[in-house]
Amino acid sequence: MADALWLDDDEMAAWLALVGVVVRLGPALDSQVQRDAGMTHFDYQVLAMLSEAPERTLAMSELASKVNASLSRLSHVVKKLELRGWIHRRPSPTSRRVTECTLMPAGHDVLVEAAPGHVRAVRQLVFDGLTREQVQQLTAIASTMRANLDDSDLRTLDG
Amino acid sequence: MADALWLDDDEMAAWLALVGVVVRLGPALDSQVQRDAGMTHFDYQVLAMLSEAPERTLAMSELASKVNASLSRLSHVVKKLELRGWIHRRPSPTSRRVTECTLMPAGHDVLVEAAPGHVRAVRQLVFDGLTREQVQQLTAIASTMRANLDDSDLRTLDG
DNA sequence: ACAACAAGGTTGAAGTTTCAAGCATTCCGG
DNA sequence: CCGGAATGCTTGAAACTTCAACCTTGTTGT
Numbered sequence: 001m002a003d004a005l006w007l008d009d010d011e012m013a014a015w016l017a018l019v020g021v022v023v024r025l026g027p028a029l030d031s032q033v034q035r036d037a038g039m040t041h042f043d044y045q046v047l048a049m050l051s052e053a054p055e056r057t058l059a060m061s062e063l064a065s066k067v068n069a070s071l072s073r074l075s076h077v078v079k080k081l082e083l084r085g086w087i088h089r090r091p092s093p094t095s096r097r098v099t100e101c102t103l104m105p106a107g108h109d110v111l112v113e114a115a116p117g118h119v120r121a122v123r124q125l126v127f128d129g130l131t132r133e134q135v136q137q138l139t140a141i142a143s144t145m146r147a148n149l150d151d152s153d154l155r156t157l158d159g
Numbered sequence: 160m161a162d163a164l165w166l167d168d169d170e171m172a173a174w175l176a177l178v179g180v181v182v183r184l185g186p187a188l189d190s191q192v193q194r195d196a197g198m199t200h201f202d203y204q205v206l207a208m209l210s211e212a213p214e215r216t217l218a219m220s221e222l223a224s225k226v227n228a229s230l231s232r233l234s235h236v237v238k239k240l241e242l243r244g245w246i247h248r249r250p251s252p253t254s255r256r257v258t259e260c261t262l263m264p265a266g267h268d269v270l271v272e273a274a275p276g277h278v279r280a281v282r283q284l285v286f287d288g289l290t291r292e293q294v295q296q297l298t299a300i301a302s303t304m305r306a307n308l309d310d311s312d313l314r315t316l317d318g
Numbered sequence: 319a320c321a322a323c324a325a326g327g328t329t330g331a332a333g334t335t336t337c338a339a340g341c342a343t344t345c346c347g348g
Numbered sequence: 349c350c351g352g353a354a355t356g357c358t359t360g361a362a363a364c365t366t367c368a369a370c371c372t373t374g375t376t377g378t
Contacts, residue, residue, distance in 0.1 A: 006278055011286055014294045017301035018285065022181050023227045024308040040334085061356060068182040073335060075358055080334095097343040097356045119165055125311055126177065127170055129303045135173045137296045142176035144288045149183040152284055186336095199364085220326060232365060234328055239364095256326045256373045 025125065032121040037114035042067065043081060044118065046074070047111045050087070050103035057102040059092065086110060184284065191280040196273035201226065202240060203277065205233070206270045209246070209262035216261040218251065245269060 007015055029041040037044065049066045050056050058066070064074045078101055081087040086107030092098040103111075127135065166174055188200040196203065208225045209215050217225070223233045237260055240246040245266030251257040262270075286294065 007281070007286075010291065010294050010298070014298040014301065015281065015285065017298050017305060020227065020305045021301045021308065022184055024305070025181055028308050028311060042334090059356080060358095068179065070336075071357060072337080072359085076334075079358090095344080095356090099357065121311075122166070122174065125307050126174065126304055127166075128307050130300060132169065134296070134300050134303075135169050137293070138300050139169070139173045139176050141289060141293050141297050141300075142173065142180045144293075145285055146176060146179045146183070148284050148287050149180065149187050152187055152280075201364095218326080219328095229366075230327065231329085231367080235365080238328090254326090254373080258327065 028125055029118075029121060033114060033118060036117040037110055039110075039114075040077075042069070043077060044111070044114060046077060046081065047086065047103060047107050048115075050101060051108060051111055055102070056108070057100050059098045059100055061098070063101055081107070187284055188277075188280060192273060192277055195276040196269055198269075198273075199236075201228070202236060203270070203273060205236060205240065206245065206262060206266050207274075209260060210267060210270055214261070215267070216259050218257045218259055220257070222260055240266070 006012075026041065033039060033041050033044045039047075045067045046063065049063060050058060060071060060074060060078070063078075064071050067074070069077075078087055078089060082089055084106075086104055088102045088104050089099055090102070092100045130138070165171075185200065192198060192200045192203045198206075204226045205222065208222060209217060219230060219233060219237070222237075223230050226233065228236075237246055237248060241248055243265075245263055247261045247263050248258055249261070251259045289297070
């Protein structure tokens with residue numbers, strides 16, 4: 001391990017800027033959705049994914065992977081959303097170990113009401129001031145990083 | 160506000176890629192530092208910032224802003240780290256309402272031990288596979304987003 | 319001086335996330 | 349067809365974060 005050195009200037013600048021964004025983006029989206037719809041950004045994503053699914057229904061596992069969450073986290077959150085009457089859970093007819101979640105009308109309504117504000121927020125917080133070129137650069141960069149992150153899950157990072 | 164439309168294809172690609180990164184980066188760093196040093200990435204940052212400060216000492220407020228945290232969050236965490244003997248808190252001699260945190264030798268030791276692994280992780284997770292140009296692009300892009308995010312804190316995003 | 323207000327911090331409760339364990343169901347090799 | 353392993357999901361406890369309330373100390377305006 002010859003590379004125990006810290007980052008060079010360019011990298012450090014990028015690192016600090018990135019951390020600044022990562023640390024603020026979540027909370028910023030959270031507080032916007034919270035204000036507009038009384039729920040978490042994560043709750044919102046769950047409803048949004050269901051609304052785009054066929055029958056507005058997905059198995060827990062599929063839903064979990066779409067919202068980048070652990071099954072455990074999702075299970076807790078879905079329980080909460082079910083209590084609010086926004087989602088319904090039932091054992092799948094086709095396989096007795098899967099649970100299907102369906103977006104209820106009440107959930108769809110609240111989603112529809114929250115959506116415009118959320119879109120505006122994403123535009124303002126993320127894309128405002130970026131050129132079209134930068135948007136494409138961002139895609140490339142983030143995709144590379146995403147691949148790095150996925151790799152490390154497997155090769156537990158030890159080297 | 161005529162723009163209640165969702166994102167176009169380029170933007171959507173960037174958005175998904177970005178969310179994928181944002182959602183994985185924190186946990187990935189967390190689990191690395193957890194494994195190597197039995198603490199959170201956030202704990203690590205606190206120790207790291209103190210280690211770079213003059214006298215290895217900072218006021219709570221300064222420390223909070225360096226690690227991008229609320230004072231409340233920091234207070235809870237510092238209490239925990241103090242219990243572990245890594246940090247010491249004392250009222251400032253110069254102003255009776257500020258509390259100073261100092262990194263203790265034990266804290267420094269644990270930090271030194273964790274640092275190389277952390278640096279390796281950041282390199283592998285973030286910079287691996289990026290060209291030098293992309294690193295600079297990233298800085299520009301993230302800085303713009305950071306500015307957007309900071310603005311929105313003030314103008315509460317209502318339009 | 320004095321009242322109001324801002325700044326620096328802490329705390330407890332409530333909400334969220336993670337962690338480890340557990341249960342039932344399905345798949346697979348022999 | 350049997351036993352083991354993997355899959356899908358839930359749960360309770362522990363850890364963490366946020367939120368609102370509160371205390372104390374400085375500051376400001378009058």
